[in-house]
Amino acid sequence: MRLERLLVFPILFCLGCKPPSPAEQMDSMLSWLATARMTGEGWLRHTTPDTYSRQTLEMSGEKIDQIAADLLRSPPSGVDTATLDSLFTRSRVRVNAMARLIAAKNAPDFGGQLDSLGADEKRVKQLADSIEHKQ
Amino acid sequence: MKKILQITLGIVTSVGGFLEIGSVTTAAQAGAAFGYQLLWAILLGTICLIFLVEMSGRLSAVSKHTIVAAMRERFGFPFFFIVLVGMTLVAFLVLIAELGGIGFSLQLLTGIGFPWWAIPVSLLVWLLMWKGTFGLIENGASLLGLVTISFVVAAIKLHPDWSGVAAGLAPTLPQSDKAHYGFIAVSIMGASISPYLMYFYSSGAIEDKWDESYVSVNRFIAGFGMTFGGFLSMAVLVVAAMAFQPRGVRVDSFDQSALLMTTALPRWGFYLFAISMLFACFGAALEVSLAIAYFFAQGFGWSWGEDLEPSKDARFAFVYTIIILLAAIPLVFGIDPLKVTIMSMALTAATLPLAIIPFLFLMNDPVYMSKHRNGWISNSVVAIIIVISFVLAVISIPLQIIGG
Numbered sequence: 001m002r003l004e005r006l007l008v009f010p011i012l013f014c015l016g017c018k019p020p021s022p023a024e025q026m027d028s029m030l031s032w033l034a035t036a037r038m039t040g041e042g043w044l045r046h047t048t049p050d051t052y053s054r055q056t057l058e059m060s061g062e063k064i065d066q067i068a069a070d071l072l073r074s075p076p077s078g079v080d081t082a083t084l085d086s087l088f089t090r091s092r093v094r095v096n097a098m099a100r101l102i103a104a105k106n107a108p109d110f111g112g113q114l115d116s117l118g119a120d121e122k123r124v125k126q127l128a129d130s131i132e133h134k135q
Numbered sequence: 136m137k138k139i140l141q142i143t144l145g146i147v148t149s150v151g152g153f154l155e156i157g158s159v160t161t162a163a164q165a166g167a168a169f170g171y172q173l174l175w176a177i178l179l180g181t182i183c184l185i186f187l188v189e190m191s192g193r194l195s196a197v198s199k200h201t202i203v204a205a206m207r208e209r210f211g212f213p214f215f216f217i218v219l220v221g222m223t224l225v226a227f228l229v230l231i232a233e234l235g236g237i238g239f240s241l242q243l244l245t246g247i248g249f250p251w252w253a254i255p256v257s258l259l260v261w262l263l264m265w266k267g268t269f270g271l272i273e274n275g276a277s278l279l280g281l282v283t284i285s286f287v288v289a290a291i292k293l294h295p296d297w298s299g300v301a302a303g304l305a306p307t308l309p310q311s312d313k314a315h316y317g318f319i320a321v322s323i324m325g326a327s328i329s330p331y332l333m334y335f336y337s338s339g340a341i342e343d344k345w346d347e348s349y350v351s352v353n354r355f356i357a358g359f360g361m362t363f364g365g366f367l368s369m370a371v372l373v374v375a376a377m378a379f380q381p382r383g384v385r386v387d388s389f390d391q392s393a394l395l396m397t398t399a400l401p402r403w404g405f406y407l408f409a410i411s412m413l414f415a416c417f418g419a420a421l422e423v424s425l426a427i428a429y430f431f432a433q434g435f436g437w438s439w440g441e442d443l444e445p446s447k448d449a450r451f452a453f454v455y456t457i458i459i460l461l462a463a464i465p466l467v468f469g470i471d472p473l474k475v476t477i478m479s480m481a482l483t484a485a486t487l488p489l490a491i492i493p494f495l496f497l498m499n500d501p502v503y504m505s506k507h508r509n510g511w512i513s514n515s516v517v518a519i520i521i522v523i524s525f526v527l528a529v530i531s532i533p534l535q536i537i538g539g
Contacts, residue, residue, distance in 0.1 A: 031385040038384065038394050047401045048394075051246030056390045063387075125383075 022076035026128035029067045029088070033121045036060040036095045040114040043102060050102055057099035064092045076131045084127070091120045142355045149360020150284075150367065152277035155419035156236035157229065157326035157480045158368045159412065160473060163395055164386045165319045166375025168312070171295075171303030174369055176320040178304050180327025181365030183520040185357055186513050187491070190498050191333040192353035195340035198503040202337045203433040205497050214493070215434050221489045223427060226331045228479035230423045230462040234260070235472025236416030239389045243409040253466035260420050261459045265452065269342045269441035272425065276418030283367055283415055285407040289399035290370040293377040300373060317527050318481060324524040325483030327368070330490035331426035338429040342440060350507060374399060389473050428455040485528035491521050 020028075039056045042048035068088035075081045094117045101110040165173035195201055200208070207215040237256045238249030263272065309316045345353070378398040379386070386392050396404030425441060432439035432451040445452035466472070495517060498509040 030383040034382040034384045035391050048405050
């Protein structure tokens with residue numbers, strides 16, 4: 001009984017030390033892409049203020065960058081790293097551009113970037129599903 | 136007539152004061168990640184809170200002791216000191232989170248970063264404590280907190296699948312991500328069953344000079360007030376499940392949670408969320424600061440009372456002054472209030488036995504409670520829920536902390 005108790009914490013420790021899986025990282029990526037899109041839609045509808053929208057898009061860009069770096073450091077097997085890299089880079093550039101367009105109050109260009117971001121998000125979702133399926 | 140008014144005001148203030156940063160954040164995270172599946176945790180937490188708050192008021196009304204004073208008297212100083220250290224640490228983290236929540240709401244409304252708000256907000260909280268009365272803190276902040284009812288409006292406007300909502304009230308395990316699920320369940324319990332609320336309520340009963348004739352008033356207030364308050368938390372979860380889960384948004388930052396009501400209430404949702412959080416966190420910050428000061432003053436036998444001039448209870452005033460000042464420091468340096476919130480809620484659940492077990496002894500002690508002692512139903516419900524939350528905490532907190 002005592003031995004079992006002693007073993008519980010090392011087991012929990014080892015389980016806890018496990019870094020986030022590629023599927024979990026893809027979920028985080030999707031979450032920030034969706035956040036950027038929701039924020040963008042809100043700004044276009046004039047339901048979220050400029051400062052908040054810009055700050056949230058900047059934060060989304062940073063998070064996308066961070067998750068992409070982590071994910072590409074140990075990429076999921078069976079997925080083309082170059083494809084992932086270019087998709088993430090494109091998304092990050094779009095999100096950052098959207099933040100700048102808010103400062104310039106350029107709604108038409110912003111709308112275009114938002115639509116493209118939606119397409120990127122769909123592509124990331126497909127990749128996330130295929131990674132989860134392989135796991 | 137006076138008692139009916141008191142009951143009404145008590146229920147209204149319980150509803151207005153129910154939500155705070157912990158309950159909003161944990162419910163939003165739960166809905167975003169697991170849909171309606173964690174509604175049961177709010178239900179369990181609310182049931183437990185109804186029992187605990189009712190007991191807190193009954194103890195004070197019958198024994199004329201606050202929980203802390205009775206605990207110190209019944210179990211002696213060494214035991215009281217252990218509880219004091221544990222509860223103060225957890226309540227201090229909660230205070231940081233609440234002050235951070237106020238700062239974050241102001242950041243949403245003004246665009247000025249929350250660290251800049253740490254000092255002005257702390258000063259305002261302190262000033263209200265210094266100049267205000269118990270009635271002002273209890274009723275004023277809670278009445279403003281009624282704006283949180285907007286979460287219910289948002290939930291109804293989203294037309295949730297009510298059969299799915301009902302199914303979420305029964306505990307089930309998710310297909311994956313079990314550690315995260317357990318951790319959020321624990322955090323919800325911690326957010327619902329905050330011991331500081333018991334200390335605040337029991338001290339309030341003494342401040343309001345309750346006696347045995349208030350036992351039934353107390354039962355109404357605890358029962359209805361907390362039930363309606365629990366509905367508010369459930370509404371937050373439902374809104375997150377409808378607005379965030381289908382889009383894959385997880386609540387990893389306060390900035391994301393600000394979008395919570397924009398789907399249901401496009402025109403006002405953003406501002407209603409910010410104002411709701413502002414008032415809810417402001418009320419909670421006042422209550423936590425008071426609860427910590429009550430704990431020290433009642434345990435060490437100092438004079439205390441929010442209605443007294445600070446010169447008449449200098450040590451009581453000193454405690455809340457220092458604690459508010461200390462809580463502002465990490466926020467000035469930009470500590471993430473969301474991380475503090477989640478960690479403090481989980482730690483609250485883990486330390487619940489420390490607060491509740493001695494309380495259960497008191498509630499069964501004929502010296503304090505005479506004929507108003509606990510029945511077996513009250514004892515069993517609270518004991519079962521405490522065991523559940525403690526076991527969940529012991530399992531999932533290490534996983535979540537080490538796994539980051």
